[in-house]
Amino acid sequence: MAAEKMALAKAINESLRRALESDPKVLIMGEDVGKLGGVFRVTDGLQKDFGEDRVIDTPLAESGIVGTAIGLALRGYRPVVEIQFDGFVFPAYDQIVTQLAKMHARSLGKVKMPVVIRIPYGGGIGAVEHHSESPEALFAHVAGLKVVSPSNAADAYWMMQQAIQSDDPVIYFEPKRRYWDKAEVDREAIPGPLHAARVVREGTDLTLAAYGPMVKLCQEVADAAAEEGRSLEVVDLRSISPVDFDTIQASVEKTRRLVVVHEAPVFLGSGAEIAARITERCFYHLEAPVLRVGGYHAPYPPARLEEEYLPDLDRVLDAVDRSLAY
Amino acid sequence: MTESTAARKPRRSAGSKAAGTTGTKAAGTTGTKAGTDAKRTTGTKRTTSTTRTAAKKGSETELVQLLTPEGERVGTAANSAYAEYASYVADITPDELRGLYRDMVLTRRFDAEATALQRQGELGLWASLLGQEAAQIGSGRATREDDYVFPTYREHGVAWCRGVDPTNLLGMFRGVNNGGWDPNSNNFHLYTIVIGSQALHATGYAMGVAKDGADSGVIAYFGDGASSQGDVSEAFNFAAVYNAPVVFFCQNNQWAISESNEKQTRVPLYQRAQGFGFPGVRVDGNDVLASLAVTRWALDRARRGEGPALIEAYTYRMGAHTTSDDPSRYRHDDERAAWEAKDPILRLRRFLESANHADEGFFAELEAESEALGKRVREVVRAMPDPDRFAIFEHAYADGHALVDEERAQFAAYQASFADAEGV
Numbered sequence: 219m220a221a222e223k224m225a226l227a228k229a230i231n232e233s234l235r236r237a238l239e240s241d242p243k244v245l246i247m248g249e250d251v252g253k254l255g256g257v258f259r260v261t262d263g264l265q266k267d268f269g270e271d272r273v274i275d276t277p278l279a280e281s282g283i284v285g286t287a288i289g290l291a292l293r294g295y296r297p298v299v300e301i302q303f304d305g306f307v308f309p310a311y312d313q314i315v316t317q318l319a320k321m322h323a324r325s326l327g328k329v330k331m332p333v334v335i336r337i338p339y340g341g342g343i344g345a346v347e348h349h350s351e352s353p354e355a356l357f358a359h360v361a362g363l364k365v366v367s368p369s370n371a372a373d374a375y376w377m378m379q380q381a382i383q384s385d386d387p388v389i390y391f392e393p394k395r396r397y398w399d400k401a402e403v404d405r406e407a408i409p410g411p412l413h414a415a416r417v418v419r420e421g422t423d424l425t426l427a428a429y430g431p432m433v434k435l436c437q438e439v440a441d442a443a444a445e446e447g448r449s450l451e452v453v454d455l456r457s458i459s460p461v462d463f464d465t466i467q468a469s470v471e472k473t474r475r476l477v478v479v480h481e482a483p484v485f486l487g488s489g490a491e492i493a494a495r496i497t498e499r500c501f502y503h504l505e506a507p508v509l510r511v512g513g514y515h516a517p518y519p520p521a522r523l524e525e526e527y528l529p530d531l532d533r534v535l536d537a538v539d540r541s542l543a544y
Numbered sequence: 545m546t547e548s549t550a551a552r553k554p555r556r557s558a559g560s561k562a563a564g565t566t567g568t569k570a571a572g573t574t575g576t577k578a579g580t581d582a583k584r585t586t587g588t589k590r591t592t593s594t595t596r597t598a599a600k601k602g603s604e605t606e607l608v609q610l611l612t613p614e615g616e617r618v619g620t621a622a623n624s625a626y627a628e629y630a631s632y633v634a635d636i637t638p639d640e641l642r643g644l645y646r647d648m649v650l651t652r653r654f655d656a657e658a659t660a661l662q663r664q665g666e667l668g669l670w671a672s673l674l675g676q677e678a679a680q681i682g683s684g685r686a687t688r689e690d691d692y693v694f695p696t697y698r699e700h701g702v703a704w705c706r707g708v709d710p711t712n713l714l715g716m717f718r719g720v721n722n723g724g725w726d727p728n729s730n731n732f733h734l735y736t737i738v739i740g741s742q743a744l745h746a747t748g749y750a751m752g753v754a755k756d757g758a759d760s761g762v763i764a765y766f767g768d769g770a771s772s773q774g775d776v777s778e779a780f781n782f783a784a785v786y787n788a789p790v791v792f793f794c795q796n797n798q799w800a801i802s803e804s805n806e807k808q809t810r811v812p813l814y815q816r817a818q819g820f821g822f823p824g825v826r827v828d829g830n831d832v833l834a835s836l837a838v839t840r841w842a843l844d845r846a847r848r849g850e851g852p853a854l855i856e857a858y859t860y861r862m863g864a865h866t867t868s869d870d871p872s873r874y875r876h877d878d879e880r881a882a883w884e885a886k887d888p889i890l891r892l893r894r895f896l897e898s899a900n901h902a903d904e905g906f907f908a909e910l911e912a913e914s915e916a917l918g919k920r921v922r923e924v925v926r927a928m929p930d931p932d933r934f935a936i937f938e939h940a941y942a943d944g945h946a947l948v949d950e951e952r953a954q955f956a957a958y959q960a961s962f963a964d965a966e967g968v
Contacts, residue, residue, distance in 0.1 A: 271755060277785055282744055282778035289748020292733070293756070313775070316738045317745070320722075324734055327939040328726045361940050361948070385942035413946065460946040 220406035227260050227397035229371035230336075233378035234261065234298060236405075238268045244382060245290060246273040247283055248300030248336075257302055258338055258397055280310035287333050288317055296332045296382060304339040304391075305348025311356070318387045319362030330385040334378075338394040339367075340431045340481050341528055344521040351518050352482035357389045358459040358491075365459040366412060367391035369433035371401035373456060376409035384412070391458075393431035415462035417469060421451035424475040424541055427466055427492060429455040432479045432529060439534045450538065458488050466492065467499045474505040475541045479529050484512040506544035509537045606812070607858055608838055609828040613886045615894025617833070629827075632837040632844075638901040644685060644832050645896060646910055648677040648889045651701040653914040654710045657921045658700075658717070662867040666925050667717045671698045675830070675862030678888030679795050681705060682835025683763065683857070686843055690731065690760045692753075694746035697735040698795075699765050706732040710917075711924040720931050740766055740773030743792065747779045750788035750846075761843040762790040769800025771816065772808050780820040780852070789846035791839065792817075792854045795829060797861035802874040814856035822852045829859030830888040860886075933959070 224232065237244045246261055246268075252275040255262030265273035276283045280301060287297035301307045307314075314335065321331050341350030358365045364386050368374040374392070381388040410416070418433065419440050426436040433454045440450040451469050455461060470476045476496055478489035493508035511529045519527050608626050610619045610633065619626035620634065655673050662670040673680060676698070684705025687693060695702055703713055707730050715724030716735065723734035736742040746764030753760050770776050771794060783790050794813055798805055809816075817824025827838040835857055842853035860883040864871050896902040937952040 277778070277781055279778045279781070281775055282747075282782050285741065285744025285775060285778065286748030286751060286782050289745040289750070290752045291748075292727075292745060293749045293752030295752055295755075309774075312738065313741060313744065317736075317741050321734075322942050323939040324722045325727060325939075326721060326723070327942070328728065329734075330942050364941070364945070386945075460948075462946070 221402050221404040223400050223402050224371055225398050225400050226368070226371040226374045226393070227258055229375040229401075229403050230260050230378055230392065231262055231264070232403070232405075233375045234264060235267070237296075237298070237379065237382045238264065238272060241296065241382075243294060243296045244272070245295050245297045246300070247276055247287055247297050248274075249276060249278055249283075249302050251275060251300050256300060258394065260336070260338075260392070260397075261300065280306055280308075281313050284310040284313040284318065284333075284335065287335075288313065288321070288331065291331050291333050292329065296334075298334040298336065298382060301335060301337045303345075303349045304337055304351040304353055307335075307337055307353065310335075314357070314363070314387075314389075315360050319360045321362075322386070323362060331387045332382070332385050333387045334381045334384075334390055335387070336390045336392060338397075339391045340393055340395055341518065341524045342395040342431065344524070346521070347518070350521075350524060352391075352480065352513065354389070354391055354458050354480075355482055355487050358488055363387055363389055363459060364413070364457070365389045365391065366457045367393065367430035368456065369393065369396065369428075369430055369454050371399070372403045372407070373454075375403045375405070376407065377412055377456065380409065380412040391430055395431050396434065399434070413457035413460050413462060415453050415455045415457070415465035417451060417465065418454045419450070419452040421449040421473065423449045423473060424477065424538055425451045425453060425466070425469040425473045426477050426479060426534070426538075427453045427455055427469075428479040429458060429488075431481060435529065435531065435534065436479055439531055439538065442531060442535060443538060448538070448542070461488070461492060461495075463492075463495055463499065466496055470496055470500045471503045474503050475544075476500075476504075476508045477511060477534065477537045477541055478508065479511045479534055479537075481513055481528055483515050484510045485515045487512055506541040509541050511537045606814075606826050607828050608825060608834050609831050610834040610837060611828075611831045611891055611895060613830075613891050615891045615898060617895065619834075626834075629825075629834065629837040629841055632840040633833050636833070636836075638896075638899075641892070641896060642902055642906060644681055644836070645889070645892050645902070646913075647681040647685070647701070647704060648832065648892065649910055649914055650917055651677050651681065651704050652889065653918055654704070654921060655700055657918040658714060659863070659867060661714070661922065661925050662717070667714060667867075668719045669717050669866050669868060671717075671866045672861075672863040673698050673700050675860045675883065675888070676795055676797055676857075677701055678832035678892075679793075679827075679829035679835050679857035679859050682832040682837075683765075683793050683839040683855070686836050686839035687763060688761070688843070690758070691843065692731045692733070692746075692749055692760065692762045694733045694742040694749070694762070694764045695735055696739075696742065696765050696767060696770070697737050698767075699735075702765065703730075703732055706730040708732050711921055711928075714921070714925050715928065718925060718928055720928055740770035740775040740779075742766070743770070743773075743776045743779035744782070746790050746792075747783045747786075747788050747852075750783065750790035750852075751786050753789055754786070754849075759847045760789070761846045762788075763793055763839070763843070764790060765793050765795065767794065767800065768796040768798065768805055768808055768813060769803065770794075771813050772800075777816075777820075780816065780822075780854070783852035784820045784822050787849070787851040789849070790852045791842040791846055792852060793839065794854065794856045795859055796856050797829075797859050799861050799865070799871075799875065801865040801869060802871075804875075812856070814854055817852075817854035822854065824854040824856065826856045826858055829857030830883075830886045830891070832888055832892055859888075 252265040489510035680701030684702035712725040750762040814824035
């Protein structure tokens with residue numbers, strides 16, 4: 219039985235297990251990833267089966283985790299690093315931006331940096347400050363990094379396999395509020411390219427582009443819109459650096475309207491780049507300006523307010539209405 | 545690459561290291577002293593130092609020195625506080641001593657040539673190592689071929705010891721690349737400009753060495769300014785927790801651009817090690833023998849699985865921070881003059897002469913070799929071409945990136961548009 223229904227967190231766990239089995243150079247590093255299995259249990263059972271030498275509980279220091287992962291990569295290892303929560307990545311930001319991202323170019327291609335940095339991200343789980351943020355644009359802006367975010371268990375499984383096999387550093391954003399969502403995972407499937415977007419629902423009137431936790435929301439929006447007689451296409455971007463603009467362009471040339479949805483603040487978010495480039499590529503096809511739905515230019519709010527801050531069904535539908543009104 | 549004497553690296557013969565060290569304690573970590581007893585077999589044994597009371601007096605008394613500024617070999621007696629370290633160079637031959645001298649002279653000559661090339665506009669910037677030759681040559685010559693070195697941007701002498709062609713160091717200072725050598729050819733990593741970052745890379749690399757079951761050592765260079773960086777403290781802690789075979793080699797050259805030691809630390813830097821659980825030792829960084837001995841000691845214990853050590857090489861940056869810096873704004877000439885009397889090259893020359901280890905012919909030949917090196921560096925730098933403009937995009941990613949491909953194509957079309965306009 220190659221295919222099995224499993225939660226997204228379990229799919230990542232299974233993918234990590236497969237990588238540890240197939241390549242002795244793969245290491246897992248992070249805070250609480252060992253006995254505890256990570257605060258979200260994504261690495262559950264791995265230390266027990268692969269030992270403390272390969273599934274490494276680290277001191278509580280993110281720069282140290284990423285900095286030593288770089289050194290291990292220089293020695294020929296392929297570290298998969300866990301940052302416990304999105305808001306805790308910043309002590310490592312210096313190592314990621316100044317070293318991890320630039321080492322390959324600095325060495326004129328002599329040094330590869332096959333490091334994966336897993337970051338559970340996004341809100342909607344009622345957490346305290348620093349536990350609900352979406353900092354993906356801060357990484358996508360940095361040349362040398364690749365940035366991806368799966369939206370479902372099958373992608374989570376295969377994109378992790380591909381991220382670990384990549385000779386470039388990959389920031390792998392995990393939609394933490396979808397950790398427990400189940401989907402069919404086929405371990406013998408032949409996955410598409412890591413950085414290709416996918417049309418997950420076909421439609422004719424408007425394109426919704428999203429990634430990670432917002433893909434499910436956009437599919438719900440499409441369902442709701444369908445009840446009102448509107449046919450929405452949903453594109454799961456999957457990759458934020460690079461963005462698969464060709465797939466978005468093809469969709470927008472068909473639907474002539476685009477709304478980009480992410481939890482991250484709209485201002486200078488990935489939606490801004492997509493809006494600019496799609497406007498340039500599809501100027502004569504567009505019937506409306508590209509609209510964006512996302513977080514506000516304010517610190518992520520306390521949990522009791524996060525429903526107001528995060529894009530939801532009504533806010534996306536409102537943007538759909540505004541686009542269709544042009 | 546002809547000048548480097550990597551192949552002539554002095555190697556301590558087996559079995560000599562512990563000679564005459566019975567019952568002695570080496571100067572080093574004050575307070576509890578971890579792992580400085582030659583007889584101990586683990587890195588965690590703590591003994592009370594017989595030199596501790598004296599060490600309290602001040603930092604100068606804690607300096608491991610095997611060659612005085614006057615060129616006199618000291619610390620070799622069995623009852624010396626530094627006997628354990630001294631044992632690591634006890635069997636050094638006159639040929640090896642001349643080799644160290646040659647390394648320092650040629651490194652200084654190369655450094656002077658690079659400074660001159662900056663003044664002539666051939667380099668955009670140069671970070672001179674003037675004054676730090678002994679710390680770099682001593683420690684660099686302590687490394688084995690399979691060891692791995694993580695430098696800052698001033699380790700020109702260490703690069704020399706590793707066999708990196710010195711002209712390769714100049715590409716980044718000329719602005720034709722950001723690192724012009726293959727780190728794995730000489731196990732000498734690229735220069736790291738962000739202060740202290742490489743301490744973590746060295747630690748991670750050393751963790752990998754241990755996982756591989758290899759007995760290589762790793763050495764991380766940094767300065768007194770870097771000691772303030774969180775990454776350096778995190779590296780100390782990771783190295784200690786994982787017992788990684790890494791030597792932290794801090795060249796305390798007294799100045800972090802314009803900021804003196806007092807702005808970086810309230811304790812002597814080598815004492816930081818104690819709080820992390822590994823030994824720290826301050827060595828006379830202008831003494832090539834002591835630098836060699838102490839680094840051999842530290843690498844040796846790392847190879848034996850005894851974990852990290854911190855070496856603080858007490859030295860002085862005789863020149864400016866870089867060619868863009870103006871030290872007259874923040875320090876007095878008399879300070880520099882005092883350090884001139886401790887010059888690392890002069891003291892070894894005095895010793896070589898007084899011990900009759902080198903004759904006039906040796907010094908004359910070396911002078912000619914120095915000038916030849918300067919000439920070659922000059923010629924290579926002046927002939928160094930600008931990179932192709934498409935190098936901008938060349939190595940941004942290992943596996944390619946759609947946006948880079950798109951922008952490279954746009955850039956090419958833009959460039960080509962000028963050719964069209966000119967009817968080429």
